[in-house]
Amino acid sequence: MDVQLLLALVLGIATIVVIVLRTRLDAFVALLLAALVTGFVAGAPAGEIITSITTGFGNTLASIGIVIGLGVAIGKILEVSGAADALAQKFVKLLGKGREHWAMAGTGAVVSIPVFCDSGYVIMNPLARSIARRIRGRYVTLALALGCGMTLTHHMVPPTPGPLAVAGILGADLGGLILAGLAFALLLVPVVILYASWMGPKLESEVDPRVREAVYAGVPTGTGAGASPAAGGRGGARGGVGVGADDLDGGEPLREDPPTSALGEAPEGAAPHKVGFGLASLPLLVPLLLIVLNTVTAAIDRNTQGVLSPTDEYTPSGFAAIMAFVGNPVVALIIGIVLAVYLLLPRWTPRNRVHGWLSDAAASAGLIILITGAGGALGQVLRDTGVGNELAEAVAGLSLPSVLVPFLIASLVRIAQGSGTVAMITAASVSAPLVDTLGLSALLAALACCAGSMVFSYFNDSYFWVVTRFTGLEGTAALKGWSGITTAVWAASLPLLLVASLFL
Template sequence: MDLQLLAALVLGIATIVVVVLRTRLDAFIALLLAALVTGFVAGAPAADLVDHIATGFGDTMRSIGIVIGLGVGIGKILEVSGAADALARTFVRAFGKGREAWAMAGSGAVVSVPVFCDSGYVIMNPLARSIARRKGAGYVTLALALGCGMTLTHHLVPPTPGPLGVAGILGVDLGGLLVAGLAYSVLLLPIVVIYARWMGPRLEAHVSPEVRAQVYGEVTVPAGGGSAPADAPAAESAESPAASPSESPAAALGEPPEGQRPHRVSAFLAFLPLLVPLLLIVANTAATAIDQERQGALGGDDYEPSRVAELLSFVGDPIVALLVGIVLAVYLLLPRWTPRRAVSGWLAEAASSAGLIILITGAGGAFGAVLRATGVGDELAEAISSWNLPAVLVPFLIASLVRVAQGSGTVAMITAASVTAPLLDGLGLSALMAGLACCAGSMVLSYFNDSYFWVVTRFTGLDGTAAIRGWSGITTAVWLGSLPLLLVGSLFL
């Protein structure tokens, strides 16, 4: 491998680590500085480097920025209306007491099949918060289980874009990859729950005061995950027309007019602002897949999607779908006596909390764009493909190293598939196993250059080494768990 590109990668990662852990600057600045350091060391022209940073930031914002803002808004309305509590009670009853982590991991895995995990996590995170609030502890465990449950199916199960791309490049039967990916996800789900239950309580004390106040109200959670003493100081909240995170839903909504019943939200209505956007996105995914299959069957490049597919493509776009969700949340979950000023205040609070998440997520995309543009990922892929390894490990390690180098799991698995495709005959490896190896390898070590890392850790309230131990650790655990599954599968498939 080119030593200059290797040095660029190492120094870029070192910049993030040093700035985040040893300075007063935040992750947003650290990621932008790392992008500059990596680009300069790799020899990128200054004008092109700035363009790569701006393009990477813009592309990331285009795909997830509005979605985060709308999703946080839905979450705020779920919180203040009492809908999140209604959902939490329903989930606990459905899965049984003591199985909340299984509920989060399983529901996350299901949701992430048709929905990008970034969007799905934003939509589902209020459930984890509400369950933790009712228990008085355990938010980190639930947040990690939810996030990594989504990671499994996002990386392993079509119709998410990465596995679809891998299937097309390697010529894998899509149905076979779907079944195998689902099977691997089910087998890896216990690792998600076990790691979350093991590491979560150890990280509760590291949750930021702001997130702790949002989740637990006035309760301060110590390292053991229990409640704080009664005289523990409450987190301060900024003045606004909206209720503070510590207020109960009833207090947030105010007293009903005389003769009106106290406001209660049914579980059915509480689900609608989440379920309708998810169904719209699923319908879009299904319609697109059917149209693509018809186009392939017709063998023509001029195929035009049907009107139904075009309509579903519009209403099922995550931005439109979540816009529908926030309208439903405001008009179905809040009582009629809620003043417009209060609703505006809650949505303003949501936008404020989403701002830093959006900036950091965009900066992660900018760093990944610089890594891709400088050719670090391609160099790693070419180097690992020449090593003498068991056949199934070649695509697995290519995807793993590219993922570490540039952050995007989708890019990692597609790069690995592209490098592996001409090597299949020589490796004696089936296309299906090569595809699974590309997908599984891309799950490794979600960290600073992965936009999903910032979504999960900022919503969870973890920073620095706590974020690495929690989120980077759980993604690496499922990556390791997939390795024996791949070695066994290569004996039969």
């Protein structure tokens, strides 16, 4: 391998670590400086480095920036209207105490099959916050379970773009990959739960105070705001206090409904403002359903037109063209925020008060958007300098057990440039000429590419910044929480691959 490119990767990562942990500069500046260091050490011309940074920043925010802003705005309206609390109380009653993190992981896994995990996490995070507020703790556990549940199906199950492209490149049966990917995801969910349950309570005390205040809103949670599942949600590490479903049945709610003074002066004789579960769920469910319908109709339309490869040019027609518009995450979330404002807030709420809440949401989303874009900029520099391709070619030349070749190529490319989708597609492209030589079936090679791409999500992955900023984790806490849980499911997928190699 080219030593210069390896040095560029190492120094780029070191720049982020040193700046974030040892200086007064924040992650946004650290990521941009790391992109410059990486590009210069790799030998790229100065002009090309700047182009890579601006291109990566722009491309990342083109896909997720508006979604983050709208998602945070919906979350704010859910919070101030009392809708988020209504959703949380229903979930807690339905699931019973101590099982909320299973629901978050399962919900995340289902949502992320048709919906990009970035968008899905932004949409579903308010629910995790509300459940944490309702049970008085365990927010980090719930947030990690939700985020990694989404990671599993995003990386393993078509029709997400990465696995779909891998199937096309390797010639793997798409139906077989869907079934095998679902089986892997189901078997890996317990790993998500175990890691989130173990690490979450340890990190509760590390949550950014501003995020803690936004999540718990004055609800007493104990020193660590954590409750261990083993204790049934009634106490845990650091003296946290938990409340399960039984505590809510017939008991006093943890928070009162939004006071009239917060929503505006009610007309004389008006009924107290209260949002039910059905109405509260619409600003979340409608955008998700529109995005899902877009995915389904596009798949049917592609099949009708005979455009089966995700890399081939495709123009939606008829109803699929309509759904491509309204089911785009940006449009779907615009519909969601309109529903939130006009269905969840009473008519007497002053316009300037609503504008104030939306402004608060925009302010809180701003730093998340900037850091996410900077993560995309670093990833683009790593791609343009050829670090990922260099690692892939080096691994392909080693003498390894056949199933490990595509698995390790995807893993190293993921670490090198951050994008799981790029990692699995690169691994499939490099492995495709080797599949017959290695004696691998196309399906097993596809599974190996997809599983390998889950490893160690960190600074150069835009989803890392989405999850950790919404969760309120920084520095080593972010690495222990999010990088750790993604590496845990990656490691657990390896024995599954070895078992699968006996049958596929």
